Amino acid sequence: MKIDLSRKVLMNMYRNLVLSRRYEEKLIELFSQGKISGWIHSGLGQEGTGVAIGESLNKEDYLVPYFRSRSSLIAKGINLNELTAEIFGKNTGCCKGRSGEGHIAEPGLGIIGAGGVIGSSIPIGVGLAYAANLEGEKRVVACCFGDGATSRGSFHEAINMAAVMNLPIVFVCENNLYAEFSNITIQMKIKDIFKRAEAYGIPGVAVDGCDPIAVYEAMIEAVERARKGKGPSLIETKSYRWRGHFEGDPCEYRPKEELDNWLKRDSLIFYQNSLKKANVIDTKKISEVEREAKNIIEKAIQFAFESPFPSLEEIMEDVYA
Amino acid sequence: MKSLNFRWAINEALKEEMERNERVFVAGEDVGKPGGPFALTKGLYEKFGEWRVKDTPLSEEAIIGLAVGAAAAGYRPVVEIMFMDFITIAMEQICNQAAKLRYLYGGKVSLPLVIRTLFGTGLRAGGHHSQSLESWFVHIPGLKVVMPSTPYDAKGLLKSAIRDDNPVIFLEHKDLLRIKGNVPEEEFTIPLGVADVKRSGDDLTVVATGKLVHAALEAAEELAKGDIDLEVIDPRTLSPLDKDTILNSVKKTSRLVIVHEGTKPCGIGAEISAIVAEEALDFLDAPVKRLTFPFMPIPFGPLEDKLVPGKNEIIEAVKEILT
16 A cells, blocks of 8 residues: 555544544444434445545535435535434434434535435435536546445436536446345356446546545545546445445345455454555554544534424424525 | 516526526526527526526436525525426436435435426427326425416416425426416415415316316306306415315315326326315215326327316316205
């Protein structure tokens, strides 16, 4: 792993990776204790991709998030109190408790487009990119989704439209080999989703999703391409989810050896070791970052617990502007 | 006042709103350089340029998605679905995304988009080019549905639809494009959610939509010779529906005929009938009668003329009720 990025970038990604990992672990714990209603789609094991995506974007850029990537929301700057309150369905949540865990938005940070229907966010991302073009302020869109979403017509229509219109958008597909309970061999004949880029006339590349630096470097190249007006790209990140599709999913459809092999590729441990080797962090720093993460998470959970649910009147508002 | 074709009323509304607000843009299939398959966007590309009058690929789902995203980013897209029959391809984006994201995001975005589409019989082009699916959208909270019947209504309502901060489905009847009507020279808008009493009368209320407003007015003219005085109401906006105007009329005349082009089950006539039954039952002297297209796909060719309810069917229904 070559490390020639600025210390600031490396440390941002490290802090966010630790925070994301501990947050995912905490959510699993809370859900298993029955403290969160609805469901949790854990991103445990895939956090390395999201921290790099968030780091590669400017504050004004748009993020259409992949539902499993809380790490991308964190790296984009989402307020963890408001995110947690939203997951708990409280009225102090970033969506006033209306969305829950499944589709988080924070328009103030440019986080827009997620919804409960997989793949429907992709054309919305293209719309954000169209607006960015009209505006002329060089904003780009990172439009993120999983492997399953690329079976939707909306994916193909959207990426084709973005390509022919030369829009400032980076499509990021986190391929974790499973769409809910279906292995990727049920979804497609091809093995590499990035190769679909060629069908639309745009550049495509695959990177190791467990390596934040590799993802970051691919993102920077694609983001710069978009910002310069040179059009869209497709980045496929190869990774694996350690948990089921949702918490409670017994996951009988996956072979144990496959999971065991991927468990060995821990993005946090690998990244931590690389940074230690390059003298960017030491044991003292690691403890400090872990402690900081723990504090932030504890405060966020307390905030969520103490916040009220929306009232019946509140929940009926905002149907129309 | 000036005499204006329905199609130029649409064209003028688009032009004026695009001049008024640079965030308004048009997109759809063949709307740009070609000026639209029915010339509705003619001249806009030359005036406003490629990026405000955008030709898109043949991708209805992505066209609406593009509108949703651009609206979320603060723009005011006016996208076109060439034939309403194709809007079915984009139902997911319209009903799950455009209609609901404001609500799901805690009111933190508004989606000020307009989806214009050509609907209805008249081209004799068969089952995939002639449908009236307005009631599908009336059923979805978060959307507004507008259906003008005259050039005046078309221009005024389209301008309001574009200025509205909600997703609006704007339905243009393809058989009305060539009709002429009086339109003010000066700037004007018509508010959404307000019905129009197109003809005052005392004996029976006819609520009609789209091109059938004109059939109802023709029926009224003929029946007037026989001393039967029809009140003709054009809802103009189907959602939110101006039910007060309809109820006040029914309370006055005690009789109601509803005529629309969609099929009967769960059509706009079903909704209006239910409202009247709920809120004005005691005022009715006769059952409500609905005249609609029969429950079948629309056939190709001139046979469509025999199946769409028209002046004669309305006259027959009125006479039946009054005797």
